[in-house]
Amino acid sequence: MKRDRDRGKSEAAAAGTSAGKAKMWAEQADAGMDELFAVLGYKVKSSDMADVAEKLEQLEMAMGTTAEDGVSVLSTADTVHYNPSDLSGWVESMLSELSNFDMVSPQFGGGISGESSSSNLISFSNDTQDRGFNFNFIYDDDLRAIPGGAILSNNHKNDSDNGNNKRLKSSPGSEFLDNGVPRPVVLVDSQEAGVRLVHTLMACAEAVQQDNLKLADALVKHVGVLAVSQVGAMRKVATYFAEALARKIYKIYPHDSLESSYSDVLQMHFYETAPYLKFAHFTANQAILEAFAGATRVHVIDFSLKQGMQWPALLQALALRPGGPPSFRLTGIGPPQPDNSDALQQVGLKLAQLADTIGVEFEFRGFVTTSLADLDANMLEIKGSSVETVAVNSVFELHRLLARPGAIDRVLNSIKSMNPKIVTIVEQEANHNGDVFLDRFNESLHYYSTVFDSLESCSGLTQEANDQDLVMTEVYLGRQICNVVACEGVERVERHETLTQWRVRMDSAGFNPVHLGSNAFKQASMLLALFAGGDGYRVEENDGCLMLGWHTRPLIATSAWRLTPE
């Protein structure tokens, strides 16, 4: 029974986490609470025990009749899920307090299917929409900051005030209004386990920060146990972060030198599943297109060619521009392949075929290098600005240079010597490059939770072929998570920085911002409207740059730059 598992888990946790982060509820003390139940989070008055026992009997009956498998009953599509925090006062609080929401109580969202409860990440908003709706609806996927949040603390056995302040106040009361008698229902507490999960993750990170590896080890294992009780995005995120933490604890560092062809494949799936890369490509292309207005020979330098997915759309737009297409030259840069095959050349060939089909004069050169910093502008054989107009494009590449000191400055200098008309940069909008591990961890937990959440909506009505896409996308993101959390020094290449930080860097390197314009904004908005789950995505304009985010959280940012005129 879940109850027993819960008790076992919380006891194990209590034993292991004497020094975990303590967040306390300052709440009215409820006297007479049964302490054992309080540890589990049930506010049960000792006087009500008989009542509780009776309800638990009903619960057992319900579980027995509705499922073959005792575990899966908790998440099958047929069952009704309720928050069990207040068993004895349940019916009265249902009826009388339907209109009162506790300011800080976590959002309740019951799920009737495993899919939908997945998006119910910890949220602490006082979301009153719930009232009118069926309890089945899930929304509000923000992973808000935990401080002050409900906690079932593992280390407050002696605290009789304990218990979270959650009250069940949503519309399940309507069930009761009908027949006035509480139905036997299955009580699931995934909400609570989710909160506990996040807290345990953060406690583990803190333990790692303090170099308390034994504690961290215990916590990481606990995370594994808790993660199993979750579904969907929360579970996946927790699993990846737990794995990354485990690597850090045991010092089994993953190598970044995973075959680049494999990572290309992963990125292809990411391209197909989620709109982030498409947004990046379309907005960057729009900026490049506008910069190329009137030019007859153009040269694009792509810092990470991969499969060249960005360029067909640009070629098509150039082919159809009034006045005819320019002569197009592409320089693609990529890492060396393990089997020494010339992947860059193959991509170049395909693009040449496409260009030929639509009638654009095309030329391609590929450069293989392990790091952009090793590249010399002279090697690229850029013709003077009177001959060709140059654009430099970097999608998710520049942050990798921050791993080596001085590399980014070298690269920015070589960009300047290329004399580009426009430089387009797309980067993740997050600060995963802080000096303090704990800060990095928290930031990335928030960031990737949001990303995974957005993916859940993308896959809502998925066809079979797309399940593989989704899985590969998650692996792609999982590798990033692993790198941010587990690696250090030059191995840690996923050093994302925010747009503000990049702005400072570009400004001091001698670049002026170029505003992206309304065409890019409109096209991006339209593109996002086409995606299922498009309601969640937001395009924002930020002082000339465009950001794509999920609900209120921006996730990637496109910016454009030109050289400061002398």
Add this chain to the structure above:
Amino acid sequence: MALANVFEKRANKFCINDNMDVLIEILKRLDDRSLGVAACVCRLWCGLTRNDSLWEHLCFRHLSPPQEGVRTVVLALGGYRRLYMVCVKPVLSRLRVGGAAAELERRVWTRHEVELSLSLFCVDYYERVLIGGGGGGRLGGDSAAPPSSLMFLCKAVNV
């Protein structure tokens, strides 16, 4: 005797298949679903409805004036019928959630919608023909199933 008269009268009646220009004029005004239905009538009609210029008309009948050079590009990338099925129809139906199906025909394309559809179509071509299909095992050519990158257009939207 009476029967022979009936047959004779029938022989003098108007037969649409003998008047192809009229037939084409009528087909030009149909929407995509009706064209599909029409294609099932007989082999002649099937051939006619597959004619790309009908679909060009369907795609851009309200675009004024049609952009020069678009036709060459579209034909090179797979033709108007494919453009309609893969890009135009989903773009229109997604971006105009409020309207009924019949309204799709009457609304005017905006420039941005055209550009977006064409870009997506080009990406479709690149993936399908050059990269060889991300989904694996999908037929190229006439098949209506788009490659992976455009699968998001196939998914039903939460309306």
